[in-house]
Amino acid sequence: MRTSAVLSGLVLVAGSVLVAAPAQAALAPVPGCGAVLATDSRLTADLACPSGDGLTLTPGVTLDLKGHTLSGSQTATGIVLPNLGDVTIRNGTVTGWGAGVQTYDTWEEVGGTATITKVTFHANRNGVDTSGRLGATGKRHEISRSTFTENWSGVSGIYGGAHVVRSTFTANGTALNFITGGITLEDSRVEGNGTAVNCDESGCEIRRSKLVGNGIGLDVRTFGADVYDSTLAGNDTAFTSFGVWGHSTIEGNTFRDNGTAVTLWSSNATLTRNVFRGNETGFTTDGGMPFYTATLVGNRFVKNVDAINFEAPGTSLQDNVANDNERWGIYAPNATDLGGNRAKGNGYEPQCVGVVCPDSGPVS
Structure with a gap:
């Protein structure tokens, strides 16, 4: 009898909880166009x-x-x-x-x-x-x-502006296109578009995303863009920047099998701890002196055609590694050498031009 009473009480309590739970209102049907x-x-x-x-x-x-x-x-x-x-x-x-x-x-x-x-x-x-x-x-x-x-x-x-997360963009003319606005793109895939991201006078940030097989991965003007921990692969040009008097930060990314991985035209930028593999050109710049500067720190260039290849002043190199590239390892005759750069196994000699590479002999 006591057990039955306890069970009955539990049923009543459970029943009261169920009755107390509010019913979700049904959404109204859309009447038409x-x-x-x-x-x-x-x-x-x-x-x-x-x-x-x-x-x-x-x-x-x-x-x-x-x-x-x-x-x-x-x-x-x-x-x-x-x-x-x-x-x-x-x-x-x-x-x-x-x-x-x-x-x-x-x-x-x-x-x-x-x-x-x-x-x-x-x-x-x-x-x-x-x-x-x-x-x-x-x-x-x-x-x-x-x-x-x-x-x-x-x-x-x-x-x-927009904040885009875990989304996919394929076969668009321009996947994300912002002028005097802003975009944050996270954990997304942008593949097979004419341009993946166009960032003109806008604040643009890309994190943990894949920009793959586009004509242009990221086209940046004026304010710059920040790209972190992402993969840019198989694009005609992965990152191109023109007239950026602001600043672009490119950090911890993988650039793989692109035509040109990064090209700067009169732009400020810092490239840190990126990996460049299998690109036609890893990094190049026109310098844009005296107003624009670029700094490359701790990047690794492996098995590209040309790793680092530019003649203009205004770019500083520190702790970059260029190994086993088909032609130039580090060709930067007017660069600022901050030390620690290394190159070996590249097709063209000398292995380093414009900076001293301890493993590769004196600067050319």
Whole structure:
């Protein structure tokens, strides 16, 4: 009897807990093309909108595509964001639009966060347009576990910014394209695009990502870009920089099998602890003196055609290793030698030009 009473009490307690748990409100079905969504909503089937914008979100709304496709016209926007307030878009495909996601009226005040997760953007002119108010900033875009394919531009913005995590970009004209904005890209793969990342007058940071098989991996102007712990492989040019009076930091990366790994044109940059292997050219620069300087510290160049090859002044070399390259190991006749550089087994003699390599004989 006592055992039964205890069990009955446990059942009652468990039952009371279950009853007390709040039920999750069901998302309202999207009524159709052109709808302005004022409450959390879901697609119940694929939705094709032959003309006009697809859906407009109001502040605080979540749109769950529920695995369906929202398709439309290259003259319209798939999902229009409110100027102010937070919104969420998830779980589906957005295809065929002029802009898949965009905020209108950016002459007005713009703010809040757009969270985009598990969305595929396919064959849009712009997948996500992050542009904000002229001379100011836009809505913050948090993009995760999403796919961008065959868009003219995957994620782009003028006076806008995005934080992109664990996402994939393939076969886009430019995967990430920012002018006077900013992008942080983490743990993502950018493969087979015309340009992986274009960073013009913008703050750009790339961490633990793969930029593979693109025409240009990273094209940087004015402010510079920071690249850490990433792989840049099989690109025609992995990193190119022009007129960067700011500064680029390139640290702990692997540059493999590119045409040119790093080329600097009148740009400030520091390259630290990178590995260069199998590239046509590892590092080259035009110097850009007297206004621009570059510093290479602790990099390793192995089995490239040319490892370090430039004639201009303005670049300092310290503790770099260039071994077993087909032609030049270190050819830098006007470099500043900070010591500790080494080279051996390279095709051209002398092994080091412009710096003293203790294992390779005197400077040429």
